[in-house]
Amino acid sequence: MSLDIFWFLPTSGDTRYLGKSNSGRAPTMDYLNQIAIATDKLGYDGVLIPTGSGCHDPWAVAASAIQHTQRLKFLVALRTSLGSPTALARATATLDQASQGRLLLNVVPGGDAAELAADGVFLSHDERYEAADEFLTIWKDLLAGKTVDFHGKHHRVEGARSYFPPVQQPHPPLFFGGSSPAAHDLAAEHVDVYLSWGEPPAAVAEKIADVRRRAEALGRTVRFGVRLHVIVRETTEEAWAEADRLISTLDDETIASIQKRYASMDSVGQQRMAALHGGRRDQLEVSPNLWAGVGLVRGGAGTALVGDPQIVAERLKEYADLGIDHFVLSGYPHLEEAYRFAELVFPLLPGKQPVTLIGEAVTGGPFDKSTLVSAAEAHKKVA
Secondary structure (H helix, E strand, C coil): CCCCCEEEHHHHHHEEECCCCCECCCHHHHHHHHHHHHHHHHHHCEEEEEECCCCCCCCHHHHHCCCCCCCEEEEEEEECCCCHHHHHHHHHHHHHHHHHCCCCEEEEEECCCCCCHHHHCCCHHHHEEEEEHHHHHHHHHHHCCCEEEEECCCCEEEEECCCCCCCCCCCEEEEEEECCCCHHHHHHHHHHHEECCCHHHHHHHHHHHHHHHHHCCCCCCEEEEEEEEHHHCCCHHHHHHHHHHHHHCCCCCHHHHHHHHHHHHCHHHHHHHHHHHHCCHHHHHHHHEEHHHHHHHCCCCCCCCECCCHHHHHHHHHHHHHCCEEEEEEEECCHHHHHHHHHHHHCCCCCCCCCCCCCCCCCCCCCCHHHHHHHHHHHHHHH
């Protein structure tokens, strides 16, 4: 079985430490394009482009990166609470054509009520999912070439049409993550790939079973993915040391303040992330090699797989055994860690090709290639 391995574009900035430090990197288009080019050449299947008031616009970022890549797919946020289904259907078709069919959509109904209020959206948690259901019904019919008349609680259109079809028919695949019953209903009815944040495998298995059951009741099938950070080093000891270093500049006051902010959110997924660690540093390994330290100060995906290449590959395969075939990964900083993960772990994953010169001596010196080859040949003759 081949696995789809995605990376992440840090459109709010990048860092070596999850806290105050001098290592912060601005999310310039040049830097984001560097990561996109690297992941394209390394053999990643796609990149997730996040969304939020602290991020660059994901559609604009994708439009910039598309022209610098050849095969990479772009998982772009479809904010159902912040735009009209007709306008975003046109934008979808345009970007899918521009990318020659490399567009994927990540459905985002909400997340943070305070952030949505700043954007003029005052719907409750379940109302956001009602609106998303109406939005996707209209959006999908438009991209399928239908003329749409729709009168709903949150959306109303009359004689709506989308005149330019997307490359991918009937529409680019829909991804989505959410942990509430309303979210699972939306996934069952509309999406192609359900994404879970990196909870322990048993908890992810329960979510998969629930979404699958709801989808089967509607005569649909859904694929599954998981969103994780990765901290992989040549030895497990080095990997755990790197995990400790990543949060070494954090103080308890900062952690408590951020956790208080997350506790006020109505996102069930965020509540589940916070419950894994409870804001405490002394209980961060929540499952074998699954570390919740990222979630002390980062909203959304807050867990990382930590270990040597063999251990990380084994843990990924444990998720794959649950039925997961999409992995959306990231690491700090994202440019260097994209290379590190591909070099160390790709050779151990089904469907992925090694990206290093395995078994070949490389020094980078201008005259060393011929010298090393001659030495190797001489060694063979002696042997």
